[in-house]
Amino acid sequence: MSTYNVHAAKTQLSRLIEKARAGEDVVIARAGTPVARLVALDPKALRQPGLLRGQIEIADDFDAPLPARLLAGFTARPRRARKR
Numbered sequence: 786m787s788t789y790n791v792h793a794a795k796t797q798l799s800r801l802i803e804k805a806r807a808g809e810d811v812v813i814a815r816a817g818t819p820v821a822r823l824v825a826l827d828p829k830a831l832r833q834p835g836l837l838r839g840q841i842e843i844a845d846d847f848d849a850p851l852p853a854r855l856l857a858g859f860t861a862r863p864r865r866a867r868k869r
Contacts, residue, residue, distance in 0.1 A: 787804065788813075801823055
């Protein structure tokens, strides 16, 4: 495990990313106190399409027009702030 202060981490970020991708733990410290750890992400774990299949139901009227009163709240002009 390598520890770098914030300034060194800023100036050597590309090198530290490569170390993390290679599997090394990189710790970033502020005034000698560890505050963050840089680790590589597993690209396969980022998103799994279809993970919630069968668990979410979309209503038949999902894309129906909004009621006029609700729609007016989105299109109304904001009030001006009063000067004091």
